[in-house]
Amino acid sequence: MLVVKNLQVFYGLIQAVKGISFEVKEGQIISLIGSNGAGKTSTLNALINAVKRKGEVIFLGYETKRHLTHSLVKKGISLVPEGRRVFINLSVEENLKIGAFNNDENYEHLKKQMYKLFPRLENKKNVLAGNLSGGEAQMLAISRALMSEPKLLMLDEPSLGLAPKIVGELFETIVRLKNEGITILLVEQNAYSALKISDYAYVLENGQIVLQNEAKHLINDDEVRKKYLGL
Ligand SMILES: Nc1ncnc2c1ncn2[C@@H]1O[C@H](COP(=O)(O)OP(=O)(O)OP(=O)(O)O)[C@@H](O)[C@H]1O
Numbered sequence: 001m002l003v004v005k006n007l008q009v010f011y012g013l014i015q016a017v018k019g020i021s022f023e024v025k026e027g028q029i030i031s032l033i034g035s036n037g038a039g040k041t042s043t044l045n046a047l048i049n050a051v052k053r054k055g056e057v058i059f060l061g062y063e064t065k066r067h068l069t070h071s072l073v074k075k076g077i078s079l080v081p082e083g084r085r086v087f088i089n090l091s092v093e094e095n096l097k098i099g100a101f102n103n104d105e106n107y108e109h110l111k112k113q114m115y116k117l118f119p120r121l122e123n124k125k126n127v128l129a130g131n132l133s134g135g136e137a138q139m140l141a142i143s144r145a146l147m148s149e150p151k152l153l154m155l156d157e158p159s160l161g162l163a164p165k166i167v168g169e170l171f172e173t174i175v176r177l178k179n180e181g182i183t184i185l186l187v188e189q190n191a192y193s194a195l196k197i198s199d200y201a202y203v204l205e206n207g208q209i210v211l212q213n214e215a216k217h218l219i220n221d222d223e224v225r226k227k228y229l230g231l
């Protein structure tokens with residue numbers, strides 16, 4: 001679904017992503033794990049041309065270089081940004097409406113799907129997004145991204161700042177989305193939770209991929225357990 005070759009991101013003289021290559025296969029959950037400043041967010045933003053990049057990004061066979069972010073959303077890539085940036089002055093329902101900007105005709109149907117996926121959002125449909133709990137805001141951020149009916153859903157640290165119980169529910173939901181046919185690219189510092197649900201994973205350090213393997217191998221690797229999982 002997605003092939004990335006020699007991706008590089010610079011901020012002035014600082015190089016945040018140093019020529020990484022990876023693949024996201026259709027129907028899988030792929031994780032990029034790594035600590036603060038590893039270049040995870042820069043990578044996701046580069047994939048949707050929200051920051052300038054060098055290298056190749058091929059989505060469904062097409063180089064995405066010439067596409068603006070909103071046209072990539074139309075083509076089927078959707079990002080749930082770091083820090084779940086929902087529109088705090090708009091209601092839950094208004095946030096969903098914005099997520100469906102390219103998909104007006106399916107809005108009512110999709111909204112019902114989202115309320116089925118996250119029943120708590122339906123109870124709060126007229127509440128301002130700024131008044132939601134952290135977990136509810138994350139549910140809304142994911143729902144908003146799903147309103148464009150993506151083929152590839154990218155999530156930037158969805159578990160950040162959430163209680164362990166909510167994190168568990170959230171990761172179960174991600175698996176459910178995969179089972180419904182959505183391909184997932186997951187970025188996480190919470191490496192253990194991410195590996196548990198992933199098919200394949202890449203470890204990012206200092207803008208470079210230092211390790212990659214099937215998630216079930218990484219989770220059983222002594223070095224990975226010590227260095228990245230704190231086990
Ligand atoms: N807009 C920016 N201008 C300058 N430097 C930046 C900018 N955004 C990120 N960086 C730098 O690029 C590097 C990678 O940052 P990035 O946010 O991609 O990391 P990350 O892996 O997402 O980290 P975190 O886990 O803290 O979210 C860091 O050294 C960061 O300071």
Ligand SMILES: [Mg+2]
Binds near residue numbers: 042082156
């Ligand atoms: Mg980040």
